[in-house]
Amino acid sequence: MAQEARIDVELTAQQEPSTEELAKLAGSVKPGVWFATPPRAARAEEREPEIWELRSARPYRREVATGTAAVYYAKGRKRLERPFIFADGFNYGPSDLPGLWEHFNTIYAKGKIGFLDQLLNAGIDVILVGFDLRHTYIQANAGVVISAIQRAISERHGDTPLIVGGVSMGGLITRYALAEMEHRKQDHQTETYLSWDSPHNGAWIPLVLQQMAYFFESIPTGQPGPKQAELIRSPAAQQLLWAWVEDAKYSGPVATSSEMRKQFLAELEEYGQFPARPRKLGVANGTGNGIGLDLPAGEVVFDVQNALLTLTATARFQPDKGEHQPIGEMKLLGQVRRGNTSYVPALDDAPGGTLNSFGLIADALKAKIPEEYRNSCFVPSVSAVALDYDPVKWNVKLDEKIESLPAEKSLLDEFKCNIVNSEHSQVTEPLVEWVLERLVG
Secondary structure (H helix, E strand, C coil), rough: CCCCCCCEEECCCCCCHHHHHCCEEEEEEECCCCCCCCCCCCCCCCCCCCCEEEECCCEEEEEEEEEEEEECCCCCCCCCCCEEECCCCCCCCCCHHHHHHHHHCCCCCCCCCCHHHHHHHHCEEEEEEEEEECCCCCHHHHHHHHHHHHHHHHCCCCCCCEEEEEHHHHHHHHHHHHHHHHCCCCCCCEEEEEECCCCCCCCCCCHHHEEEEECCCCCCCCCCCCCHHHHHHHHHHHHHEEECCCCCCCCEEEECCHHHHHHHHHHHCCCCCCCCCCCCEEEEEEECCCCCCCCCCCCCEEEEECCCCEEEEEEECCCCCCCCCCEEEEEECCCEEEEEEEEECCCCCEEEEEEEEHHHHHHHHHCCCCHHHHCCEEEHHHCCECCCCCCCCCCCCCCCCCCCCCCCHCCCCCCEEECCCCCCCCCCCHHHHHHHHHHHC
């Protein structure tokens, strides 16, 4: 019987610091939402996309999600004929569609034009779908995608089937949207589904960093706006992350600990996990050869303390299972949190698409960190290629040699891994060429 992955936190100094005491530490931590990636730089485009304002036709938990689509017609065309709907992913706040275009149309190899330009030249219309609240429920934003699909069908000239997919959580949103439409007997007219480094079985943000986001957000920053832990406590994060903690004091199970994730997984199961009709494709930014990052499990990543020792923070890479393994310590004006985990795998060094989680939090706390320790695994390759395993218990080898597995081990029809563990959602030559071969021929 598999042991339960859990976290245990040692608490000291239960009395909360006063407002006056906290004010003395103002400026000690970076303001704003932690883990949210900054907006992508977007160049001025000669072309002007058509803009669709989108609204879900049904609520989810009383929330009616809204969004926007940027529609780029294929070369030499002024109407929609062969739509490719591609959804934005996990982040805080509204989508940045110009930045999303720039990211996926970047020059990825010498002598090549951007991925999206190649699609347009091949006669494929590109529809980028963004959300007004990327951090809300996946099911709510799936309603926005359904509206985009229905509008694309109504405005399309001819009957060429759709291509639908997304990057990161956008792949989960579109997966859910298509499966929901099939469940409700709605014709999505989609021939191909594509996910780009999507965490089909869960993503990973180090537990010690989640704790720090909660623990230090009481320090005043002098700036209005959302707190540091807003992305971690959001519905999207709770549904996305395999391991999650609700606050800095939490002790207990961490694997699918949020009821929101349990509900999301239950709904996917009710809908058949994936849509049945489309050909299902997926790419992973991580390797498929079982080789991960060189990040020693349990090693100290950064250790920071202010001059008066009233604020300290130590973070370690996630240890590899075991019992009561230390992951870090935080101190704030006498309050101390020491965290340890049991039976949690060493996910930081797993093969997969990376995120600079440790680097971002070290910068926010003004801590020194080795350059090679800034990035760690965010979407394990075994998750991005939708290997058929329990997304709650994670009965899987993180260093599985995916490339040598038979096709039926994945819930996708075909997948492609990158040749190195690259940044999450990065556009690379092996992935682009593989996708183009299947979408364009």
